[in-house]
Amino acid sequence: MTKEITVQRFSQLCLLTLALNIATLLAAPTAQANDLASNDAELRVYEFPLLDFPYNNGRAPSMRQSLQLSTDFYLAGHNLILDQIANSDDIQHGQQAGLWTLLGLVAFDQAAGYLPLGNIWMHEEWHRASLGQRGINSSNKMYSIRNYATKSEFQIADAANLKLHHPQDWARMTTAGLEAQYEQTLEIEKQTFFNNHRPLMNTLGLRNVLSNIGYMDSCVTNKMADGDCTIWVYELFRPTAPVYFQSTRVLTMEEKKYLKQQRDLSLINLIDPFLFGKRGFTTPAGNWMWNANLRHELTPFGYTLASNVFLKNRDGLNIFGTVHLYNNETSTYPGIDVSLTRYPITVFEQPVHITPRLAVWMQPESLMFRDTSAKLGGLVSARIDVPVGKEWSVYGEVESKSMGWVAANEYLGSSLNVRIGLSLSVEHKTRWRSKMPVSIQ
DSSP states (O other): OOHHHHHHHHHHHHHHHHHHHHHHHHHSOOOOGGGSOGGGEEEEEEEEEEEEETTTSSOOOOHHHHHHHHHHHHHHHHHHHHHHTOOGGGOBTTTBOOHHHHHHHHHHHHHHTTSTTSHHHHHHHHHHHHHHTTTOOOEEGGGOSTTGGGOEEOOHHHHHHHHHHOHHHHHHHHHHHHHHHHHHHHHHHHHHHHHOOOSSTTHHHHHHHHHHHHHHHHHHTTSSTTOHHHHHHHHHHOTTSOOOOSOGGGSOHHHHHHHHHHHHHHGGGGOOGGGGTOOOEEOTTSSEEEEEEEEEEEETTEEEEEEEEEEEETTOOEEEEEEEEEEOSSOEEEEEEEEEOSEEEEETTEEEEEEEEEEEEEEETTSOTTOOSEEEEEEEEEEEEEESSSSEEEEEEEEEEOSSOOTTOOOSSOEEEEEEEEEEEEEEEOSSOOOSOGGGO
């Protein structure tokens, strides 16, 4: 696949998601936002990521772009089904839905997984982005039914060269697809918590988490001998060995034990109230709503254990934070990541929203499994959403990071990223009867 064809397909997928999202808006029950009580409203936010530089220098999509396109695709599909098929009696107290509606959504998720814009497509695009940021061309075989089983394809010589010069990037590439599915689950949870946008619990998030856990188990039990996590543990322990495309039979007992440990730790991802329909909890005084979950993700140097914390107060202050424990073979290192989501301010008498983010961490010095020392690093970013109409906004984001692993950023080295896109935000009467106080919705 040439770069030009890749960019062309990305443009086509952007148009497809735009058409689908507009269709859901036209099909949705009409309601005036000003007439809605805050506990009866949901804000549906769709984003169209037009530029992610420097990655979009002749190739697309980036990690963030494929993540947003896929998430929009699922949210729009769920909303279309719920708005047109589910009647008001199907959903009671914000927790239950009619059996046929539930089966329809599960069937949609299953079918969409095998289409461009589905979560499997996104999984493969994150592998490709990990290669693409080093200038390596690859193709996503999901565009071809005949070649679907091969999924993604690249030259082994390119892989060998990448491992020789950048073993961290090669190790990260092997697990980028699993990373994608955890990040998509997180995106849906942010929509659920901060926007009250709940397209039936979190069926896609639960599917992503169970899929990743099952994938890890398949690697451990040798049902998938050349699976991503099998290759990852081989590359982690053997950064100077030839590129691996064989089976778990070549793994040592130590490597198999480490892989099994990661499979067991992946069960931590089920400690997540969002996956089981719980949007949040209120403080005793009723001034704040909060939620939290745990995450385990594979990294180029080992793994991270993290806790995501969601906070929202009655004045609309939205805070998202993550506490990390980064682990390699020799030690454990801390990290923290905090952002203020869509904070309203006025610029030149124009109401806008800003999203500042700050992250600080200690990670293995060379991002390698056997590094014995750590290096301080960090990330700072700022995004601004400027309205260009009643429902549309233009957004711009600048993100600067030092060397280090950050989920949803292709670059392990230092980078300066500029992102531009469109955002569509529409308020609707919610399908869910909220139990939360009006004051904090």
